[in-house]
Amino acid sequence: MRPIRTALFLLMVALVAAIGALPAAAADRFITVASTTSTEQSGLFKYLLPIFERKTGIEVRVVAVGTGQAIKLAEKGDADVLFVHHKPSEEKFVAEGWSARRFPVMYNDFVVVGPAADPAKIKGLKDTAAAFKKIAEAKAPFASRADNSGTHLAEMEFWKAAGIDAKASSGQWYRETGSGMGPTLNTAAGMDAYALADRGTWLSFANRKSLEIVVEGDPKLFNQYGVMLVSKAKHPHVKDADGKAFVDWLVSPEGQQAIAGYKIGGQQLFFPNANQAGA
Secondary structure (H helix, E strand, O other): OHHHHHHHHHHHHHHHHHHHOOOHHHHOOEEEEEEOHHHHHOOHHHHHHHHHHHHHOOEEEEEEOOHHHHHHHHHOOOOOEEEEOOHHHHHHHHHOOOEEEEEEEEEEEEEEEEEOOOOOOOOOOOOHHHHHHHHHHHOOOEEEOOOOOHHHHHHHHHHHHHOOOHHHHEOOOEEEOOOOHHHHHHHHHHHOOEEEEEHHHHHHOOOOOOEEEEEOOOHHHEEEEEEEEEOOOOOOOOOHHHHHHHHHHHHOHHHHHHHHOOEEOOEEOOEEOOOOOOO
């Protein structure tokens, strides 16, 4: 019996050694993507990433935060890929050398949601800045993400266009949540407040209570998403080969078709436009 036990022990040692000798990529192959809460909370990544992972064997680990925070994570080298939705910030990211190139991926739009009672009387307006001005004049509750996200930055542009310093009323009719889109919509629903939301998260949001879309269709509500591979020159540890594989797949016909295929209740949440000039 002793020779058999010895042989089994030696076999186990050999197996452990063989596993230890596997390349790190084979044993634990993944990339980190810093992205927005909208791509996560809308359910897009839950639908999209398994398709990519089955094709490539590369696991995608998402850190879902506001666009501003996602950019900071990428600048610190805490992500391999940046996938956000504020074009001016994305172009600045590239101009400063944090990435070699920005790729447009998809778009949807923002909507203004609010209580069915509509105390500011804005339902049906097509001018978002005018709607924001009426909200301020009525001192109607408004829930803001206040997190430097792409949605929050868009919101602040509308307040500026309306000539309103909403932050001066913080804690009064203007409520700053400092949180993602889903929690902010929960706050709005709980206090019958208006809010600016991306349509994707809104369509996937179940706890609407009295909330409904009150303003949509303004061209200024257009919401473009872009993806960037973090520079290996800035951060040598970046997994650029696998990160590039993800970026390339997103803008490929297969990736674009997968994005178009994501629907809730028969409604398409995101519209691929990787090859659209100027996107």
